[in-house]
Amino acid sequence: MAAMADKSKKTITFPKFDGPRPDFNKPPVTEVVLSLQFEPILGFKVPHYGLLWDRFREKKPITATKGILPPVFEQFGPPQTSQTIRFEVLQDPGVPRCWFENIKGTELIQVQQDRFIFNWKSGNVGQSYPRYEKVRARFRTHFRVFETFIRENEMGEIVPNQCEVTYVNEINAGEGWARLGKLGSVFSVWSGRFSDGFLAEPEDAQFRFSQRILSAEGEPIGRLHASVEPRYRADDGSPILRFVLTARGAPIKPTKKAVFSFFDLAREYVVRGFASSTTKRMHTIWERNDVK
Numbered sequence: 001m002a003a004m005a006d007k008s009k010k011t012i013t014f015p016k017f018d019g020p021r022p023d024f025n026k027p028p029v030t031e032v033v034l035s036l037q038f039e040p041i042l043g044f045k046v047p048h049y050g051l052l053w054d055r056f057r058e059k060k061p062i063t064a065t066k067g068i069l070p071p072v073f074e075q076f077g078p079p080q081t082s083q084t085i086r087f088e089v090l091q092d093p094g095v096p097r098c099w100f101e102n103i104k105g106t107e108l109i110q111v112q113q114d115r116f117i118f119n120w121k122s123g124n125v126g127q128s129y130p131r132y133e134k135v136r137a138r139f140r141t142h143f144r145v146f147e148t149f150i151r152e153n154e155m156g157e158i159v160p161n162q163c164e165v166t167y168v169n170e171i172n173a174g175e176g177w178a179r180l181g182k183l184g185s186v187f188s189v190w191s192g193r194f195s196d197g198f199l200a201e202p203e204d205a206q207f208r209f210s211q212r213i214l215s216a217e218g219e220p221i222g223r224l225h226a227s228v229e230p231r232y233r234a235d236d237g238s239p240i241l242r243f244v245l246t247a248r249g250a251p252i253k254p255t256k257k258a259v260f261s262f263f264d265l266a267r268e269y270v271v272r273g274f275a276s277s278t279t280k281r282m283h284t285i286w287e288r289n290d291v292k
Contacts, residue, residue: 010217010219011217012215012217012219012221012252013215013216013217014215014216014261014265015213015214015215015216016216017268017272019290020290020291021268021271021272021290021291022271022272022274022275022288022290022291023271023288023289023290023291024283024286024287024288024289025286025287025288025289026285026286026287027129027169027286028169028170028171028172028175028243028286029122029129029167029168029169030121030122030168030169030170031119031120031121031122031166031167031168032119032120032129032132032135032165032166032167032168033117033118033119033120033164033165033166033168034117034118034135034136034139034164034165034263035115035116035117035118035163035164035165035166036115036116036117036143036160036162036163036164036259037071037072037114037115037160037161037162037163037164038114038115038116038158038159038160038161039114039159039161040092040113040114041113041114041150041155041156041158042092042113043153043154043155043156044095044113044150044155045092045095046094046095046096048149048153048155049098049111051149051153052111052146052149053098053100055145055149056100056109056142056145057100059102059107060100060101060102060107060108060109061102061103062099062100062101062102062103063098063099063100063101064098064099064101065096065097065098065099066096066097066098066099066110067096067097068093068095068096068097068112068113069097069112069115071114071162072162072164072248073161073162073250074162074220074222074223074248074249074250076212076220092113095112095113096112097110097111097112097115098110098111098112104123104124104127105121105123105124106120106121106122106123106127107119107120107121107138108121109142111146116142116143116146118135118138118139118142118143120135120138132267136260136263136264136267139263140260159254160250160251160254160258160259161250162248162249162250163248163249163250163251163259163262163263163266164246164247164248164266165246165247165248165263165266165267165270166244166245166246166247166270167244167245167246167270167271167274168242168243168244169242169243169244169245169274170231170240170241170242170243171186171240171241171242171243171282172238172240173238173239173240174238175282175285176279176281176282176285177241179201179239180202180203180204180205180230180239180241181201181202181203181204181205182201183205183207183228183241184279185279185281185282186241186278186279186282187228187277187278187279188276188277188278188279189207189209189277190205190207192205204230204239205230206227206228206229206230207227207228208225208226208227208228209225209226210223210224210225210226211223211224211273212224213247213249213265213266213269221249221250221252222247222248222249222250222262222265222266222269223247223248223249224245224246224247224269224270224273225245225246225247225248226243226244226245226246226273226277227243227244228241228242228243228244229241229242229244230242243274243278245270245273245274246270247265247266247267247269247270247273248266249262249266250262275288
């Protein structure tokens with residue numbers, strides 16, 4: 001990975017956390033995504049997808065073509081600061097995003113000119129969450145193949161600019177709650193109270209919030225985004241609460257070590273944010289067992 005522009009000469013160190021990291025024996029996690037965004041590699045064209053897939057196809061034989069994901073940056077300037085200047089240099093719109101997926105539907109690699117993503121999914125087999133460390137190791141293994149491919153084909157350097165960790169949770173009705181209007185049974189940040197008696201329990205509800213990730217020096221280095229949306233199961237129509245948490249920001253340095261360090265920090269924020277925004281009642285159901 002090559003050096004990227006020095007945005008700040010300030011010392012940046014990661015924050016320290018009080019108390020053990022929350023952990024659950026039965027978490028409602030159905031998907032974990034590790035994503036690395038980098039400066040567009042414009043030499044990476046459509047024919048290269050086939051050559052790259054040849055290195056993954058034995059274990060990822062299923063392919064699909066998707067629309068490109070737009071670049072996303074966490075910015076912390078004044079409100080009038082525009083992001084469009086950074087977006088002037090985009091990937092070639094004629095080069096799509098490609099999926100390489102395993103047969104079970106539990107592992108997915110996504111590649112485009114400025115992005116490398118690895119998804120773990122519970123899939124149709126309902127696989128249990130293998131834990132972050134294994135997902136991280138799988139990302140590292142697959143990214144090493146991609147990095148080698150870019151280097152061997154002399155397409156330039158991978159210059160990272162954003163790291164992202166996402167956890168998707170599906171919380172089923174009957175597990176501590178029964179109706180979509182009773183979000184307060186699941187989420188500690190939802191009161192469900194009205195100022196008078198005119199409105200009663202809502203038919204359904206959704207919400208989102210975000211919070212800055214601060215360095216030990218108090219400087220913003222990323223954000224935690226969280227959203228809750230009601231869904232319904234296709235098989236029986238029973239309600240689900242889809243709780244998605246994403247932590248995103250730029251690595252401190254343009255190195256793989258710094259990228260994975262930010263992944264680790266992002267995971268810490270996601271897990272602690274999950275525990276902080278959900279109720280102790282649900283923690284009992286999910287069998288909370290903190291890591292010391």
